[in-house]
Amino acid sequence: LELAEREIPVVAPLERDGQTLHTHAGFRFALFPRRGGRAPEPGNLDQLYRLGQLLGRMHAVSASHPFEHRETLGVENFGHASLSTLLDGGFVPRSLLPAYESVARDLLKRVEDVFARTDFQPIRLHGDCHPGNILARDDAFYLVDLDDCRMGPSVQDIWMMLAGERHERLGQLSELVEGYNEFHDFTPRELPLIEALRALRLLHYSAWLARRWDDPAFPMSFPWFGSERYWGDQILILREQMSAVQEEPLKLF
Structure with missing residues (x-):
């Protein structure tokens, strides 16, 4: 609602009797107006420039004061806690458990090193700002979900817009930041966090599924989650991410 009041294009919840969060039969729910649109085109530099403007406008508002009740994105809650959920819950097949645990713990050590040597000021974030959570329609964008x-580093809301090979991501980053800087100053020292944040997201996503596995909708929607193939693929992905975390960070042109 704060963003909507500042004319940032978000799909804000509907209010009734001054409230946006309601209850029925023991369930909490919110209602939103229907908005149509599609995800932005991957790698479209013109769209990325305008998305950068949107993110800069949002962060200019969100940097004004912190959340009161929301946690801060960090290695402990997104990384170690996620790994504990997966290991303690027995979600990783026994045959793949040693390999998965080993690469995940090694990756988290690398991520801890990156966070320790990177100075940043946490601000309020969208937190899950990937193209699927942006609606593009009639040359306008709306943030949803x-x-x-x-709380977390501002680059968390930027890196998921990048796709493709390194040289492509460099060009995309340049467009995003150029648009972003029109409304809020981007901090280049956060760039080394990009691959570390991607590593945390990989672990957090698996744990997100695991924590909801008792919900009958989840096994129906994600039947591959419990398969050996999924966890074998995850081991390969985490190994590749280990290499990415150790590579030279992206830089602005």
């Missing part, structure tokens, strides 16, 4: 809002 803010349920993962939290």
Whole structure:
């Protein structure tokens, strides 16, 4: 609602009797107006420039004061806690458990090192700002799905817009930041966090599924989650991410 009041294009919840969060039969729910649109085109530099403007406008508002109740994105809650959920819950097949645990713990050590040597000021974030959570329609963009809002580095809302090979991501980053800087100053020292944040997201996503596995909708929607193939693929992905974390960070042109 704060963003909507500042004319930032978000799909804000509807209010009734001054409230946006309601209850029925023991369930909590919110209602939103219907908005149509599609995800931005991957790698479209013109769209990325305008998306950068949108993110800069949002962060200019969100940097004004912190959340009162939302947590801060960090290695402990997104990384170690996620790994504990997966290991303690027995979600990783026994045959793949040693390999998965080993690469995950090694990766988290690398991520801890990156966070330790990177200075940043946490601000309020969208938190899950990937193209699927942005609606593009008639040359306008709307931000949706803010349920993962939290405190963290501003680059968390930027890196998921990047796709493709390194040289492509460099060009995309340049467009995003150029638009962003029109409304809020981007901090280049956060760039080394990009691959560390991607590593945390990989672990957090698996744990997100695991924590909801008792919900009958989840095994139906994600039947591959419990398969050996999924966890074998995850081991390979985490190994590749280990290499990415150790590579030279992206830089602005």
